[in-house]
Amino acid sequence: MKTALAAELSKLLSLPTIWIAVAVGILVAPVIAAIRSFQELSEITKGVHTAAEYPIGLEALGFGVQGVIIVGIIAISSEYFTESEESGGGRQITTSLTANPSRIRFLLSKAAAVATVSAILAIIAITLTIIVVQIILVEHAPAFGITDISRIIGVVCYWVLTALLALGMTILTRHAALPLAVLIVNTSFVTVTYLLTRITPLANYLPDMAGIRMLLEIKDTGSTLTPLLGGVVMAAWVTALLFFGTIAFCRRDV
Template sequence: MRIAGAELLKLLGLPSAWIAFVIGLVVSPAIAFLNASTAVRAIENGTGAVPGGDAGYQELAFGVLGAIILGVVAISSEYLTEGEESAGTRQVTTSLTAVPSRTRLLAAKTTALVLTVAVLATVTTAVTLTVTRVVLGDHATSLTADTAPRALGVVLYWVLTSLLAYGITLLTRNGVIPLTVLILNTSLVSVTYLLSRVIDAANYLPDLVGARMFLRDFRSSVQIAPVTGGLVMTSWVIAVLAVGVAVFRRRDA
């Protein structure tokens, strides 16, 4: 646990990690506020309908950018060259000197990442759903027995997405590629979603299938249950992490 604690402090000490926290905490509530406000005005003007059951949840799919950044920097920071006082070495050299077992080091890093993202996702989910309900007022969807499982699905989605980014970065040892690919696919043009419109199998790609854990009004010809979506995304993450860990253990630091 001491190693995990040290890795947690190391992660929280990264400036890029705090940028990730801000993005994670601000993006989803901000978009939810704008969408809900627009919906209320449209309803009052008689030009819009009451938002569906995904109001608040769909915005959380954008806030996952913060989790992606955390997953990437948790590893990419190890490969940044340090200052002249350390002879231009990389952090990973120091980390492996302190913890020679690469398996234990990765286990500690993974634990720190999961805990951090889980807390971030929990807070952001609560804030986003609260903002949505407050702004929509009487137009908000009533709370049901499905509300808690969906909120849990969001947290799990964020954690798994961060681990996916983490695993890819283990392979690349550089944050540029995973950040570019994952952020573009999440925020601007979702290549996986466009692909799913022409190829049914693309619905089982990690980001799309994982979103089934909390989104219900998903436009797709393929019906996937929330539990199935979670299991499939978890399988993707385990596979990527397994390859990443194997490569990290075998190649030079």
């Protein structure tokens, strides 16, 4: 399993697109946090506030998750790219399954590689975001204490689960377009699932709306989901997607 994981990590990190994912994952949250911090500093200077409010930084990390969405998608979609004629015109998936005949172990290795890369990106993004907020707001910056550690852990869990959600969707579809469109749009500034909570409270149990509670308090959607329960709900969605994706992957001709 360690050899398979090392192979999948090496393969994932060799993809040109991974560096786009890394850039998005590392830079988006700090940039948004910087913009929000300058806005907050302006309001503090004008006397509107005396100190920055809690969501600065953590709120921005909800958008940086787009980087790990790309990681989860390309981890499996890259296997289906047709190689050039000079390389034989085949697909990577054929070579991968020849080297690792167990399809379940192959997918477990993929999931472990995606989770590892996503967790590392989350930790880097969290660190940079906190530093940016502290540098800009200085003494006005929100204090991060013991009580915020669970929120920071929640960010890492949210990023990892989101990446695995993207992986599961891509395993089912075998294409990057649909998961990329659905997940990127839904984590942009217009969150479709958030709008759905205005129509039905059941939308609170969709994976992203449940999971986001691990890092942010959302009080206007008619739900009392706690961060822990939200994480459990999101993990259940991810488990189901990966389970059915694995069944489909094992049954079909690649």
